[in-house]
Amino acid sequence: MxxxxxxxxxxxxxxxxxxxxxxxLMTVDHKRIGVLYLLTSTIMFAAGGVEALLMRTQLIRPDNxxxxxxxxxxxxxxxxxxxxxxxxxPLAAAFFNxxxxxxxxARDVAFPRLNAxxxxxxxxxxxxxxSSWFLxxxxxxxxxxxxxxxxxxxxxxxxxxxxxxxxxxxxSIVSAVNFITTIINMRAxxxxxxxxxxxxxxxxxxxxxxxxxxxxxxxxxxxLLLDRIAGTGFFVPAAGGNALMxxxxxxxxxxxxxxxxxxxxxxxxxxxxxxxARKPLFGYRGAVIALFAITSLSFxxxxxxxxxxxxxxxxxxxxxxxxxxxxxxxxxxVFTWLLTLWGGRIRYTTAMLYAVGFLPVFxxxxxxxxxxxxxxxxxxxxxxxxxxxxxxxxAVGGILFSMLAAAYYWLPKMTGKLLDERLGKWSFWVTFVxxxxxxxxxxxxxxxxxxxxxxxxxxLLGVDVYNLLSTVGAYVLGVGLLLTIVNVVRSLASGRKAxxxxxxxxxxxxATPSPVPAYNFRVIPLVRSRDxxxxxKHAADGDGRVRPSEEVAGAIxxxxxxxxxxxxSLGLLxxxxxxxxxxxxxxxxxxxxxxxxxxxxxxxxxxxxxxxPRGESE
Amino acid sequence: MSSRPLEAxxxxxxxxxxxxxxxxxRLGFWVWLASEAVFxxxxxxxYVALEGRSVAGPTPxxxxxxxxxxxxTLDLLLSSLTMVLAVVSMxxxxxxxVKLWLALTALLGLAFLGFQAxxxxxxxxxxxLFNTNVFSASFYTLTGFHGAHVAFGVAWIVGLLIxxxxxxxxxxxxxxxxxxxxxxxxxxxxxxxxxxxxxVLGTAA
Ligand code: HEM
Ligand SMILES: [Cu+2]
Numbered sequence: 001m002x003x004x005x006x007x008x009x010x011x012x013x014x015x016x017x018x019x020x021x022x023x024x025l026m027t028v029d030h031k032r033i034g035v036l037y038l039l040t041s042t043i044m045f046a047a048g049g050v051e052a053l054l055m056r057t058q059l060i061r062p063d064n065x066x067x068x069x070x071x072x073x074x075x076x077x078x079x080x081x082x083x084x085x086x087x088x089x090p091l092a093a094a095f096f097n098x099x100x101x102x103x104x105x106a107r108d109v110a111f112p113r114l115n116a117x118x119x120x121x122x123x124x125x126x127x128x129x130x131s132s133w134f135l136x137x138x139x140x141x142x143x144x145x146x147x148x149x150x151x152x153x154x155x156x157x158x159x160x161x162x163x164x165x166x167x168x169x170x171x172s173i174v175s176a177v178n179f180i181t182t183i184i185n186m187r188a189x190x191x192x193x194x195x196x197x198x199x200x201x202x203x204x205x206x207x208x209x210x211x212x213x214x215x216x217x218x219x220x221x222x223x224l225l226l227d228r229i230a231g232t233g234f235f236v237p238a239a240g241g242n243a244l245m246x247x248x249x250x251x252x253x254x255x256x257x258x259x260x261x262x263x264x265x266x267x268x269x270x271x272x273x274x275x276x277a278r279k280p281l282f283g284y285r286g287a288v289i290a291l292f293a294i295t296s297l298s299f300x301x302x303x304x305x306x307x308x309x310x311x312x313x314x315x316x317x318x319x320x321x322x323x324x325x326x327x328x329x330x331x332x333x334v335f336t337w338l339l340t341l342w343g344g345r346i347r348y349t350t351a352m353l354y355a356v357g358f359l360p361v362f363x364x365x366x367x368x369x370x371x372x373x374x375x376x377x378x379x380x381x382x383x384x385x386x387x388x389x390x391x392x393x394x395a396v397g398g399i400l401f402s403m404l405a406a407a408y409y410w411l412p413k414m415t416g417k418l419l420d421e422r423l424g425k426w427s428f429w430v431t432f433v434x435x436x437x438x439x440x441x442x443x444x445x446x447x448x449x450x451x452x453x454x455x456x457x458x459x460l461l462g463v464d465v466y467n468l469l470s471t472v473g474a475y476v477l478g479v480g481l482l483l484t485i486v487n488v489v490r491s492l493a494s495g496r497k498a499x500x501x502x503x504x505x506x507x508x509x510x511a512t513p514s515p516v517p518a519y520n521f522r523v524i525p526l527v528r529s530r531d532x533x534x535x536x537k538h539a540a541d542g543d544g545r546v547r548p549s550e551e552v553a554g555a556i557x558x559x560x561x562x563x564x565x566x567x568x569s570l571g572l573l574x575x576x577x578x579x580x581x582x583x584x585x586x587x588x589x590x591x592x593x594x595x596x597x598x599x600x601x602x603x604x605x606x607x608x609x610x611x612x613p614r615g616e617s618e
Numbered sequence: 619m620s621s622r623p624l625e626a627x628x629x630x631x632x633x634x635x636x637x638x639x640x641x642x643x644r645l646g647f648w649v650w651l652a653s654e655a656v657f658x659x660x661x662x663x664x665y666v667a668l669e670g671r672s673v674a675g676p677t678p679x680x681x682x683x684x685x686x687x688x689x690x691t692l693d694l695l696l697s698s699l700t701m702v703l704a705v706v707s708m709x710x711x712x713x714x715x716v717k718l719w720l721a722l723t724a725l726l727g728l729a730f731l732g733f734q735a736x737x738x739x740x741x742x743x744x745x746x747l748f749n750t751n752v753f754s755a756s757f758y759t760l761t762g763f764h765g766a767h768v769a770f771g772v773a774w775i776v777g778l779l780i781x782x783x784x785x786x787x788x789x790x791x792x793x794x795x796x797x798x799x800x801x802x803x804x805x806x807x808x809x810x811x812x813x814x815x816x817x818v819l820g821t822a823a
Contacts, residue, residue: 110642173653181646185638211649215657223664223759230748232755234664240671240752245664554627557635603777603786 011607013555015614017518026561028112029518033119034098035414040119041090042485044126048087049478051079056438056474059467062459072455073140074157078129080143081161083395084257085168086126091403092206092264093118093175098414100179100203102509102516104196105188105525105532110181112559113601114174120569121171125164128576132160142453144254145224147235147246152228159228162221163576167569169214169221176207176214188508189549190527194288197507197531198281201288202267205295209256209263212299217253220246229582244309251302259298261395263291265402266333269355272405273337275505276352277344280531287336290329297326307378316375323373330366334359349503350424354405357432361397365390368443383453386446392439396477404431404484411488412502416514417495423487431480437473441466506534511546519556519611523548555610562606568597640793647797651804658808661763662815665756669820672751678820681741690733691813694768697726698806705799711789713782720779723802727772734765757816764812767805774798 017029027033054075058067067075101109109115132138139157141149150158183204187196223234224246233239235246274281281287303311303319337359346352368390372378381387404427412418445463446452457463501510511533512520526549529535536542575590577583704719738758746754778798781787787794 110646173650176653177646177649180649181642185642185645211653212656215653216660219657219660219664226755226759230755232749232759233752234668234755238673240668240673242667242671245667249660249664554631557631599773599777602774603781605786 011557011560011609013610013612015612017558017611018561023561025566026116026563028108028116028559028562028565030097030101030109030112030115031414031516031518031520033115034094034096036119037090037094037097037122038414040123040126041087041094044082044086045088045091047130048079048082049481051075051082053474053478055079056471058455059457060471061468062457062461062464064456067455069455070140073142073453074138076453077139077142077145077157077161078133081129081139081165084143084261085165086122086129088261088395088399088403089168089172090122092261093122095264095268095403095406095410096175096179096203096206099410099509100200101182101186102512102520103200103507104183104186104191105508105521105527106182106186107520107524107556108559109178110186111178113562113565113606114178116562116565117568118171118175118178120566121167121174121572124569124573124576125167125171127573128160128167128580129164132157135160144250145246146250147224147227147243150224150228151235152231159225159580162225162228163580166218166221166225167572167576169218170572172210172214176211179203179207180211188524188527191532194285195527195530195532197267198270198284198287198291199267199507201291202263202270205291206260206263206267209260209295209298213253213256213260216249220249220253225579229579244306247306247309248302251305252299254305255302256298258394259294261399263295265358265399266291268402268406268409269337269358271507272351272355272409273340274531275409275503276347276349276355277341278347278504279340279344280506280534281336282339282342283332283336284530287333290332290336293329294326294333297322297329301326304373304375304378307375308382313375320373320375324370327366327370334363334366349408350419350421350428351405351408351503353425353428354401354408357428358398358401358405361393361401361435365393365398368393381446383451384446385442385450385452388452389439389442389446392442396435396439401431401435404428407484407488409503410509411491412498413509413512413514413516415492415495416498417491418498418502419487419491419495423483423490427480427483427487429480430483431477434473434476434478434480438470438477439473441469441473445470501533504537506531508532508546511536517613519558519613522556522613523550523553525549555612558608558611560606560608562601564597564601564604568594568601571595571597636790640791643793643797647800651800654804655808658760658763658811661756661760662811665760665816668752668756672753675751675754676741676744676746677753678757678816681744681746682817682821683737683740684817684821686733686737687813687817690730690737691809693726693733694730694806694809697723697730698803700726701799701802705792705795708787708789708792708795713787716787716795717779717782720775720782724772724775724779727768727775727802730768731765731772734761734768760812760816764805764808767808771798771802771805774801 017023024032024036054067055072058064058072097109097115101107129139136156139145139150139161140155141158141161145158145161148154150161183196183200223232226232227234227236227241233241235241235243237243270281270287300322301319303315304323307316307319341356348356368386372381372387372390408419408424445466448461448463448466450457450461450463450466457467498514500513502514503510508525508527509516511525525532526547528547529539533546536546537544571590571593573590575587575594578585578587578590700719700723704716704723707713707715707719741754748758749755775798778787778795
């Protein structure tokens with residue numbers, strides 16, 4: 001009886017994972033989900049980049065008529081919204097998904113199906129936002145979508161902004177729950193919290209930030225949606241509502257958002273610099289504490305975006321102080337990296353160039369941030385190009401550079417092929433020069449009073465030459481980024497084999513074959529130190545191989561494939577269009593599909609399958 | 619694969635995996651509830667921020683019926699108790715009691731939804747439509763989201779009840795019931811905050 005029952009429950013045995021096209025729709029493997037994230041966010045990044053080039057082309061000379069004001073507003077809004085929500089957050093999610101579980105010595109995340117759900121929800125959000133171009137016009141109220149620009153009387157595009165970001169917000173919360181649980185529960189034996197790579201701490205804090213900042217923003221989005229389709233007046237002063245409430249709810253998410261973008265970047269830099277300086281990270285403990293301090297403080301500073309709304313000197317001062325306080329732990333982080341470089345045996349690979357290039361531009365972005373955090377100065381600078389210059393120094397120079405460092409560092413692990421170093425170095429220098437040429441002049445045109453978010457400017461303002469430089473720079477920057485894409489394509493087609501550990505690196509992912517097999521580790525590793533792989537290479541009793549935590553390697557239990565996550569997000573996508581077009585039946589249909597897939601998922605046991613790898617020596 | 623020791627190892631491995639999965643579900647659910655808590659805190663914050671700012675229409679004191687709402691609150695509290703009893707029965711491996719308490723919890727949940735339906739229709743008759751004023755909008759949004767959570771919880775509990783009758787809810791899977799219980803208590807606590815802030819304090823002033 002007991003054996004019969006067990007036989008019934010025993011999953012089937014396979015010798016390889018499934019590979020076809022459909023398996024991508026049904027996969028729950030954190031690495032393949034990471035690859036999906038990486039592909040989608042790269043495409044979104046390209047879309048945001050094209051939008052940026054359209055704007056810069058319009059701004060190449062005064063009184064230009066390339067894009068009219070209506071088109072400019074849409075392109076501007078879509079650029080900001082795309083870059084933040086559809087390109088950079090998911091780009092971070094791509095690397096977190098792929099590498100965090102491997103770095104803690106796990107086989108997968110805690111909830112593989114929820115992980116797939118996160119991806120499909122993100123894709124649905126992106127589809128909604130981008131379909132707006134074909135369904136009456138894109139949102140045009142700026143990425144922070146202030147009322148009354150976005151109220152019931154404004155264009156149809158704002159609905160797509162609202163519904164799209166509700167879905168991506170939901171996606172972020174699901175990821176956050178998953179990553180936090182994974183990091184707390186799934187670490188390999190010996191991987192104590194203070195042995196975790198800083199990148200994993202970054203994943204943890206990124207998740208915490210999303211977990212607490214996405215819900216207030218979702219509330220704001222829902223209320224605005226109701227104002228627009230149900231005739232309520234939450235943000236309508238004439239009806240007793242409060243327009244400023246949108247700004248508060250937005251920035252309670254919006255400022256932590258800055259750190260949601262930055263924390264992954266810092267995590268990456270904290271991996272790449274030690275790997276190529278061939279030294280452990282200086283002051284690991286301090287770096288972790290600093291990251292915690294920044295994360296918690298980031299919830300106390302949001303109103304520095306609202307100095308000009310007349311909150312009064314007391315409130316302004318309070319937010320000025322909290323904001324400046326954040327610069328202390330941030331400064332400490334910068335010293336962590338500088339002192340890691342100090343005395344290191346540095347190898348300037350392309351990844352390292354991007355990581356080191358990150359440092360000066362990030363510092364510039366931080367310093368202009370301190371200028372803006374000074375309320376009296378901000379009253380002069382807010383809504384000028386100085387702000388645009390400031391946050392692109394952080395967003396492009398800081399965050400994008402670190403993502404490129406990550407790509408050059410980790411892609412060989414993901415694809416098994418090396419990238420071309422010569423082409424890589426070219427890409428770095430072209431990108432670096434193009435970047436500074438684009439964004440440095442913006443500080444000057446801003447100081448001269450050029451307002452941001454305006455489709456053109458007068459020759460009398462005296463900012464022509466700065467704008468010309470910016471536009472030329474933007475094209476140079478575009479070429480630099482293209483060189484990286486070319487490099488990746490060439491490496492996929494004909495790159496040299498990477499091998500398991502091409503950089504002589506420090507952390508666990510380099511102890512697995514490249515590309516990483518479906519089960520990550522044949523046997524779960526035993527972690528004996530921080531920088532687990534480096535330790536085994538250099539400890540007196542180490543032989544260069546990470547030790548297994550168990551003797552026997554049986555068949556590996558893998559989670560089964562499922563279409564339910566994709567179906568759930570398809571249901572929500574359909575429901576969102578139903579709401580958008582006020583088609584109750586369509587909304588109900590989508591809702592039913594979503595409801596079905598949730599309940600199916602809750603009450604269906606996943607038996608998974610047993611994987612018995614053939615000819616695997618690792 | 620067919621040799622004995624491997625088989626035994628496999629079984630051990632399976633049990634360890636199941637235990638880890640249960641731990642993950644418990645922890646993950648707490649983390650999820652943290653974000654739910656922020657969600658409801660924001661909705662309540664909006665309600666308070668807009669309180670007393672309506673320019674027209676019925677106000678809270680015109681429509682609220684405190685005694686009835688108090689009964690509904692007691693009903694929901696009681697359902698938390700029956701939920702606790704269901705979980706405890708599960709730990710004691712008493713399947714019959716699990717079914718009984720789950721059924722009672724679902725019924726009490728349904729009763730609460732019934733209360734909410736009559737409350738809403740009464741308010742509508744008093745002329746308080748969804749978009750009548752900012753009070754109605756924020757009230758219906760807040761309590762509507764809460765009600766939707768109750769409805770989801772009832773569906774969940776009914777699902778568990780069906781599994782229990784089919785014999786799928788085994789004592790080793792107590793975590794499935796525990797997280798449903800956690801959810802149910804959370805929804806209950808949110809209601810107590812709503813009851814205090816919206817109904818009691820809202821009419822006291
Ligand atoms: C890759 C090269 C990029 C270029 C050439 C570029 C260029 C621009 C330009 C010209 C504007 C319009 C300024 C205005 O009219 O006020 C803008 C706005 C903006 N950009 Fe970028 N950008 C780039 C990358 C990024 C990245 C990586 C991010 C975010 C992570 C980003 C986020 C934003 C945001 C949030 C806005 C403001 C939109 C708004 O005001 O609603 N950009 N960018
Ligand atoms: Cu901020």
